[in-house]
Amino acid sequence: MPSSDAPDNSRSAQGELDPIIHSPARLKILTVLKEVESADFLFILRQTSLTRGNLSSHLSKLETVNYVTITKEFVDKIPHTLIQLTEAGKTALETYRQQMLRRLERLK
């Protein structure tokens, strides 16, 4: 659910980088989630090589700004906590990518 921690859209419109995505760990998590429909905690842990505590705190932050949704479900009677990138997350990631590309172009 979006909260007061949600990133300021006017800031990204001005070309400022989204500080939520700009963190390397969160960028890794969002990159993994962009490539799949959904994944559980363990999968993201293996792919990003973050520590459990680190991953937990970054996921909480991403959920607070509504970039990911975290749902519990049973797959073959086994509980899974599934994490999925939201539309807002996809848009934010794409905006971040475009901004970074523009910045790198200017450095040429």
Next chain:
Amino acid sequence: MLTSTELDELALKVQQVFYADGLADIFMGGILLLLATLILLISHSAFFVVFVIVIFNPIFYKALIDKAKHRWVYPRAGYVKPKPLQSPTRRDNLLGVALILTLLFGPILVLFASFSYPGLIIWMTWVAPVSLSLLISIGPFFVARKYHIYRYYLFAILPPLLGLIIPWLTLSLPSIYVTYFITFAIQLSIVGLIALLSGTILFLRFIHRYPTELTDGDRTNALL
């Protein structure tokens, strides 16, 4: 700081996850060996049984892979639901149909164009094994190209190569009599065995890399 190359590599690694545990190779090898058995049994009473297994194989394939992944892979490497495949464009569909029709009917047209006893021998020795092998190569080639899994190039190149080598060996060693069907069965068996072997090695490596099966508590983690 993360570089875009590192991010690209991470994205590619995630796309390759489905093939990383070797199960896809094991099942592909199994299917090819089953097809080879089917060809060898063509005049045998057991042919029908193998034929039914081969026909229903695409249905069993997904169910078997899913079951194996739930049993051995997800508890170790985590559960992932892959993105649904993007529906192919009209151009992709047309190209695919054209390719399959060319490989299927092209050799038949060649056969009719050169219809004579020597023509038939040449066709059965050189044209048919290679064109049939190219049909088998389409799938592995697609996987290798899309996901950059280089061992699949071997699975794509090997069948047509064997389609040339086996008849050549037959011609140079006249004592070995290999009929057209046996040629095709040998091609399938060799590729199937290599796939089975590479899949088994990958699977054992995967199990060795992630030895402990996690509990439900681990899977659901502290935060969530």
